[in-house]
Amino acid sequence: MRFKRLEMVGFKSFADRTRVDFQPGVTAIVGPNGCGKSNVSDALRWVLGEQSAHQLRGDSAVDFIFKGAGKRKMMGLAEVTLTIDNSDHSVAGPFADFAEIQVTRRVHRDGEREYFINKVPCRLKDIRDIFMDTGMSGRGVAILQQGHIDAILNAKPEERRALFDEAA
Amino acid sequence: MRFKRLEMVGFKSFADRTRVDFQPGVTAIVGPNGCGKSNVSDALRWVLGEQSAHQLRGDSAVDFIFKGAGKRKMMGLAEVTLTIDNSDHSVAGPFADFAEIQVTRRVHRDGEREYFINKVPCRLKDIRDIFMDTGMSGRGVAILQQGHIDAILNAKPEERRALFDEAA
Amino acid sequence: SRERFITTFEQIDHHFGELFTALFEGGQAKLHLLDPDNPLESGIEITAQPPGKKNGSINLLSGGEKALTTLALIFSTYRVRPAPFCLLDEVDAPLDDANVGRFNRLLRTMAISTQFTAITHNKSTMEAADALYGITMAEPGVSSLIAVHLEEEPQLAMGEAVAVG
Amino acid sequence: SRERFITTFEQIDHHFGELFTALFEGGQAKLHLLDPDNPLESGIEITAQPPGKKNGSINLLSGGEKALTTLALIFSTYRVRPAPFCLLDEVDAPLDDANVGRFNRLLRTMAISTQFTAITHNKSTMEAADALYGITMAEPGVSSLIAVHLEEEPQLAMGEAVAVG
Ligand SMILES: Nc1ncnc2c1ncn2[C@@H]1O[C@H](COP(=O)(O)OP(=O)(O)OP(=O)(O)O)[C@@H](O)[C@H]1O
Numbered sequence A, B: 001m002r003f004k005r006l007e008m009v010g011f012k013s014f015a016d017r018t019r020v021d022f023q024p025g026v027t028a029i030v031g032p033n034g035c036g037k038s039n040v041s042d043a044l045r046w047v048l049g050e051q052s053a054h055q056l057r058g059d060s061a062v063d064f065i066f067k068g069a070g071k072r073k074m075m076g077l078a079e080v081t082l083t084i085d086n087s088d089h090s091v092a093g094p095f096a097d098f099a100e101i102q103v104t105r106r107v108h109r110d111g112e113r114e115y116f117i118n119k120v121p122c123r124l125k126d127i128r129d130i131f132m133d134t135g136m137s138g139r140g141v142a143i144l145q146q147g148h149i150d151a152i153l154n155a156k157p158e159e160r161r162a163l164f165d166e167a168a
Numbered sequence C, D: 001s002r003e004r005f006i007t008t009f010e011q012i013d014h015h016f017g018e019l020f021t022a023l024f025e026g027g028q029a030k031l032h033l034l035d036p037d038n039p040l041e042s043g044i045e046i047t048a049q050p051p052g053k054k055n056g057s058i059n060l061l062s063g064g065e066k067a068l069t070t071l072a073l074i075f076s077t078y079r080v081r082p083a084p085f086c087l088l089d090e091v092d093a094p095l096d097d098a099n100v101g102r103f104n105r106l107l108r109t110m111a112i113s114t115q116f117t118a119i120t121h122n123k124s125t126m127e128a129a130d131a132l133y134g135i136t137m138a139e140p141g142v143s144s145l146i147a148v149h150l151e152e153e154p155q156l157a158m159g160e161a162v163a164v165g
């Protein structure tokens, strides 16, 4: 499995449709304080199936909808799409045969949630199942959040197991 | 009240007697990772009367005694002394008339604690009383610890009062 | 005592708004008593809006924005009642270059009435300081402190500081 | 499955020890099962000893030492079972210049089997990257992403990156 690109529209400060193409090797993301770098991290965690809005600095998912700025009005929904290269068929489950998988997550201002895999509506569970056992599920540590680097060392010995169970 | 100097011996990585003279204005402390900079911060908090060893990264105060390195043996005690200029007599209580006040805190390997003000044995409470209402008590935020800058913003509204009560 | 707290609170709020707007070069911030009828017990809420952004929970702010907001709050209490001494341990770590500059300029104005000690890896913070101490472990596991003199041979001094930092 | 966990655990421990010693240029670190008779439920303890220092609780380690230890642990699981993708948000913030260099060299070896995205303010990390994206808010409150090309006109690109960072 390889990540191809992430697309966001109406997600936090990314009002306009924005596309991040993932390169092989090391990609650096830079910019001044508050410009939106960690918001990209939040978008990725969200589309991978993060269930706690608090983990993404919100009280609920509705907080992730672009709330307006200057002359720009608040938007009606937030949407994030992750496009995955599955040509090695490492994804288990009903989508194992697809060479490319697109996962989309949306939240509307009235709180309505929508989930899609390859444009077909599904449940959040179906999205989370795609990433189970890939190292990219919520149990893994593939996304190290700002300021949380100490979390593994500060955790209780029992809490650290998730990291090892994911690799085993 | 003005801080004149901090002296440490046997405290964490400061095996040898070390003296930090405090200048007016801004003093920067620099050095590579792990060289002992935050240990200076811990020493200052400790001599001001910090009661929680956990706040200073130890399980108990005995952890603060230099535990040896290379050919150097573990030491028998840790001692920190803070020398204060009180020529403005802003310190309240029995020491208000002294122009200079020295506060010393010690812990021995067997766990015995010792406290001194101007070389006279006293209790921890007496040390903490010196700094009450000066902005340097544990309730104030005069020492911002590494990685804890978010603490005030993440705290519950009731927990933040300490900062304001100290100033009022 | 209730009046005294309210007076102090309003003074801190006034300075907080000013310092925030100075550090962010715009925007606004305010303190609120959750329970104004019970000021001596009430929790305290913070709202902060960086320039160009709509108001929201302070949790949504970025790492650097939270650090600057916290510093504005702490320094606003010092404007009302200066602490004699303040130690800052790597508070500049989340700040970009422009904000490190603003932070250090503010620090110099606050340093008139407070002795500051800043632990840092940041070159600009080192350059803005009045005095510089370097800590090394020439002997493994044993810390030693050296005073680095900035006025004499500043190039050499900064080189030493950079080498140790 | 019990055997598989123990085998995986020992492999991770092996790599953890190696990566720690590489990142710290010395010293040693180890993982322990608190309850070896019950490996599928047991908590996991970490001991870490930087070079020249006596063993102690990992809580006593410095900010930078903790960051490096955590990275060694996470990357040791990747050596056993590479994650396809890893996003690091300002993990280099507590590191001094020498350790940023070591971290980035390690990152480049790990990047053979994992796509890494590193959010950073650090110039050396930017220079070590294969690709660079800058995020700006030309319109206040609205983020936009630009690809900064490192191979073409690297001086200009770095200047842009420095200006935005
Ligand atoms: N729903 C939303 N609508 C508009 N803006 C939002 C929304 N949610 C968050 N933001 C804004 O996004 C900004 C934070 O962005 P982010 O955390 O990505 O910054 P950053 O680039 O990581 O900065 P730093 O370098 O300080 O960590 C905040 O200023 C916040 O106000």
Ligand SMILES: Nc1ncnc2c1ncn2[C@@H]1O[C@H](COP(=O)(O)OP(=O)(O)OP(=O)(O)O)[C@@H](O)[C@H]1O
Pocket: B011, B012, B013, B031, B032, B033, B034, B035, B036, B037, B038, B039, B040, B063, B064, B065, B066, B067, B068, B146, C141, D050, D053, D056, D060, D061, D062, D063, D064, D065, D094
């Ligand atoms: N009782 C002790 N005896 C000897 N060494 C100790 C003791 N307690 C702590 N140390 C050592 O002190 C070091 C931590 O020092 P400190 O936290 O001051 O580093 P620092 O200069 O702040 O580094 P950083 O820039 O990474 O934050 C650790 O390596 C730890 O092993």
Ligand SMILES: [Mg+2]
Pocket: A037, A038, A039, A146, C062, C063, C064
């Ligand atoms: Mg951020």
Ligand SMILES: [Mg+2]
Pocket: B037, B038, B039, B146, D062, D063, D064
């Ligand atoms: Mg430190």
